[in-house]
Amino acid sequence: MDYQKVIGFLNLHHSPSLGPLTADRPLASTSFLGRYAFMDFTLSNFTNSRIDEVGILIQTKPRSILKHLGSNNTWNTNTKTGFEIIMYNEEAIGNKRYNNDFANIRANDWVLKRSDADYVIVAPAHFIMAIDYREVLAQHIASHAQITLVYTPATNARNHFIGSDVLTLNEEKLVSEIRPNKGTVNKANISLETYVINRAKFIELMEKAATISSFFCLHDIVSYTCGTTERVNTYAYHGYVRCFDSLEHYVEYSMELLDYSNRAKLFRADWPIYTVTHDTPPTRYLPEANVRNSFIANGAHIQGNVRNSIISRGVVVGANSKVSNAIILSSTVIGENIEIDHVIIDKYCKIRHAKSLKGEKGKPLYIKQGDQI
Amino acid sequence: MANENEVVAMLLAGGKGTRLKDLTKKSAKPGVPFGGKYRIIDFPMSNIANSDINIVGVMTQYESTFLNSYIGNGDKWGLNGVRALTATLTPRQTEQGSNWYNGTADAIYQNIDFLDEQNPRYVLILSGDHIYKMDYRKMLSSHIKAEADLTIAVIDVSLKEASRFGILKTDENGDVTAFIEKPKNPPSTLASMGIYIFNYDVLRRELIKDAKNPQSNRDFGQDIIPEMLRNQNKIHAYTFQGYWKDVGTVNSLWEANMDLLASGLDSEIYRDLDGLTIYTEDTKSVPQYIGKNAKVIDSIVNQGAIILGEVYHSIISNEVFIAEDATVSDSVIMPNVIIPEAATIEYAIIDSEAVLHTGASYIGTADNILLIHGKDGF
Numbered sequence: 001m002d003y004q005k006v007i008g009f010l011n012l013h014h015s016p017s018l019g020p021l022t023a024d025r026p027l028a029s030t031s032f033l034g035r036y037a038f039m040d041f042t043l044s045n046f047t048n049s050r051i052d053e054v055g056i057l058i059q060t061k062p063r064s065i066l067k068h069l070g071s072n073n074t075w076n077t078n079t080k081t082g083f084e085i086i087m088y089n090e091e092a093i094g095n096k097r098y099n100n101d102f103a104n105i106r107a108n109d110w111v112l113k114r115s116d117a118d119y120v121i122v123a124p125a126h127f128i129m130a131i132d133y134r135e136v137l138a139q140h141i142a143s144h145a146q147i148t149l150v151y152t153p154a155t156n157a158r159n160h161f162i163g164s165d166v167l168t169l170n171e172e173k174l175v176s177e178i179r180p181n182k183g184t185v186n187k188a189n190i191s192l193e194t195y196v197i198n199r200a201k202f203i204e205l206m207e208k209a210a211t212i213s214s215f216f217c218l219h220d221i222v223s224y225t226c227g228t229t230e231r232v233n234t235y236a237y238h239g240y241v242r243c244f245d246s247l248e249h250y251v252e253y254s255m256e257l258l259d260y261s262n263r264a265k266l267f268r269a270d271w272p273i274y275t276v277t278h279d280t281p282p283t284r285y286l287p288e289a290n291v292r293n294s295f296i297a298n299g300a301h302i303q304g305n306v307r308n309s310i311i312s313r314g315v316v317v318g319a320n321s322k323v324s325n326a327i328i329l330s331s332t333v334i335g336e337n338i339e340i341d342h343v344i345i346d347k348y349c350k351i352r353h354a355k356s357l358k359g360e361k362g363k364p365l366y367i368k369q370g371d372q373i
Numbered sequence: 374m375a376n377e378n379e380v381v382a383m384l385l386a387g388g389k390g391t392r393l394k395d396l397t398k399k400s401a402k403p404g405v406p407f408g409g410k411y412r413i414i415d416f417p418m419s420n421i422a423n424s425d426i427n428i429v430g431v432m433t434q435y436e437s438t439f440l441n442s443y444i445g446n447g448d449k450w451g452l453n454g455v456r457a458l459t460a461t462l463t464p465r466q467t468e469q470g471s472n473w474y475n476g477t478a479d480a481i482y483q484n485i486d487f488l489d490e491q492n493p494r495y496v497l498i499l500s501g502d503h504i505y506k507m508d509y510r511k512m513l514s515s516h517i518k519a520e521a522d523l524t525i526a527v528i529d530v531s532l533k534e535a536s537r538f539g540i541l542k543t544d545e546n547g548d549v550t551a552f553i554e555k556p557k558n559p560p561s562t563l564a565s566m567g568i569y570i571f572n573y574d575v576l577r578r579e580l581i582k583d584a585k586n587p588q589s590n591r592d593f594g595q596d597i598i599p600e601m602l603r604n605q606n607k608i609h610a611y612t613f614q615g616y617w618k619d620v621g622t623v624n625s626l627w628e629a630n631m632d633l634l635a636s637g638l639d640s641e642i643y644r645d646l647d648g649l650t651i652y653t654e655d656t657k658s659v660p661q662y663i664g665k666n667a668k669v670i671d672s673i674v675n676q677g678a679i680i681l682g683e684v685y686h687s688i689i690s691n692e693v694f695i696a697e698d699a700t701v702s703d704s705v706i707m708p709n710v711i712i713p714e715a716a717t718i719e720y721a722i723i724d725s726e727a728v729l730h731t732g733a734s735y736i737g738t739a740d741n742i743l744l745i746h747g748k749d750g751f
Contacts, residue, residue, distance in 0.1 A: 033660045263662070267659045272657035273659075279651075279655075283661060283673065283674045289669060292664070292667060293664065295660040296674070297660065297676065
């Protein structure tokens with residue numbers, strides 16, 4: 001395959017809410033499986049697909065994203081020829097409707113201008129999957145398409161991907177209609193909001209969108225023109241994918257990965273997921289530790305009992321405490337003799353005095369960041 | 374070129390480490406994994422970084438391919454910033470010919486051109502053989518205050534141990550009056566840590582003088598220091614207090630690993646004391662997973678490890694897989710090892726290349742740690 005020049009955009013303008021977990025931070029920098037941020041997956045997909053020019057389209061609340069990215073080039077292969085640019089449109093912050101991906105790219109137009117990429121790939125952070133964009137690009141080129149939208153042929157759309165887009169495809173597998181998934185049927189072609197677009201067409205779409213509505217974003221112009229003025233090609237992705245679109249799903253899909261068969265589909269030896277290091281020492285299990293069926297991150301200090309849970313970086317589980325069916329975010333300290341079940345505890349909490357914190361399956365109890373209980 | 378960096382660190386990482394046997398057959402001792410996450414060389418390199426010393430020359434020699442790549446541009450320890458430099462110094466050809474490093478002093482001597490270019494005021498000489506955390510600025514302050522030509526870091530050892538070390542005698546000012554290598558009857562218990570701070574002009578002069586002496590073994594402890602003592606140079610001793618462990622033998626490497634589990638808390642080495650973090654390569658690991666029937670007790674486990682069996686009082690590195698019904702106790706498992714079903718590991722070090730057999734037992738004793746390496750998993 002000829003070498004193709006591609007610029008990638010991590011699009012954070014349409015991230016769903018994960019309830020209280022994303023009240024004060026974007027989904028992109030929300031902790032996942034004890035050591036990742038959601039954005040790590042799409043960024044790693046770009047890296048492994050040899051896409052080394054990446055713009056990160058931040059919609060709002062940039063602090064935790066900036067904290068995660070810092071001054072790193074974590075996902076760049078070559079730190080001179082590649083780049084990882086944070087793109088933020090502060091003028092639009094006060095105006096939610098104006099603050100979309102196109103407005104961000106226009107406001108930061110120097111990013112596209114400095115790149116001589118022929119193709120633009122836009123991907124969100126909330127679909128967790130391991131995808132090789134080179135395969136998508138190859139199909140896009142072979143189809144002589146200008147716009148390709150990646151979708152998954154889901155068989156569980158009644159209870160999953162609610163609120164995501166369902167694509168209606170014609171005989172040529174082009175998109176004829178895009179509408180929201182209302183969970184009416186199980187079999188549906190779900191858009192993964194991942195686009196491969198020829199550069200000139202991308203710029204044309206940005207300009208056309210502006211003439212139709214100042215609120216129009218990439219998703220809107222594609223929905224508006226598919227089936228009529230634009231041919232929207234599609235690529236079917238058949239691998240593991242989950243859409244993180246609610247707190248309940250966050251818990252369900254995280255716990256699902258405790259199962260080896262699911263884990264093997266997402267974490268492949270030839271497709272590493274890179275994340276930012278915090279130089280934390282390995283996990284310490286004390287003589288009284290009793291851990292089963294759990295993910296435990298580095299820096300954690302385990303003295304108590306942990307079952308079916310996800311323990312993040314630097315978490316302490318004190319003596320005689322029992323943590324089950326829980327997700328504990330980083331640096332939280334759980335003291336002694338405390339029972340925790342079906343709970344999500346955010347970062348930097350200190351649980352000392354409460355003897356018991358219990359939620360219900362499907363309805364986890366959520367403890368806010370920094371709380372002392 | 375006037376150099377704003379007062380101190381240049383020179384790290385001797387060239388040794389074979391023969392007493393580590395097969396662990397260092399194909400790669401030098403400083404590259405040997407330690408503590409589930411680190412390599413031995415991470416300790417001196419992190420200490421250098423934490424001491425705000427930013428110019429480092431690392432002298433590698435024996436089987437240095439892995440080590441040279443690992444050191445790279447120093448970014449694992451942050452030693453690649455604008456005012457920093459990490460230089461891997463292997464023996465090289467010059468107009469004078471080519472030669473291996475033939476001793477600790479010779480290694481520095483052959484890099485006088487590098488030091489001249491950096492033009493430091495002080496040179497800190499280290500070796501990559503020990504596990505310890507130290508802020509060298511304290512030693513430097515002590516050196517400057519004493520107005521010494523050379524300062525040697527020393528540590529108080531037990532009388533029983535003293536005959537293994539270079540022992541120093543000091544006067545009431547902390548000045549060194551005698552230095553005896555491995556004395557049968559140690560006159561003191563102050564052992565040299567092999568960490569030196571020299572004034573560069575003094576170091577340069579002594580190295581050149583020593584190079585002209587055909588009787589010399591080209592060694593700091595055997596030649597440079599005794600010569601300086603004879604000529605009554607001012608040599609100061611800086612006493613270090615803290616954990617310091619040699620990892621030169623299979624048993625001592627195992628002991629140093631086990632020391633991490635010694636107290637109920639994180640060991641001094643892992644705890645972030647005084648901001649002295651140990652930096653290392655960040656491996657592309659999957660999340661650490663502990664299985665449904667697993668037991669992990671009194672152990673240290675790194676990311677990427679998947680444990681389905683039982684682990685007691687052991688150090689488990691990244692990307693280790695421990696199958697169901699396997700038991701590991703009192704052992705050190707290096708990265709990427711697969712412990713197969715029903716295998717039993719006790720008092721052992723299992724090296725990264727080892728291939729173990731289902732149901733087999735690999736059992737050593739506390740005094741005689743079993744080392745399983747490479748193809749000898751029989």
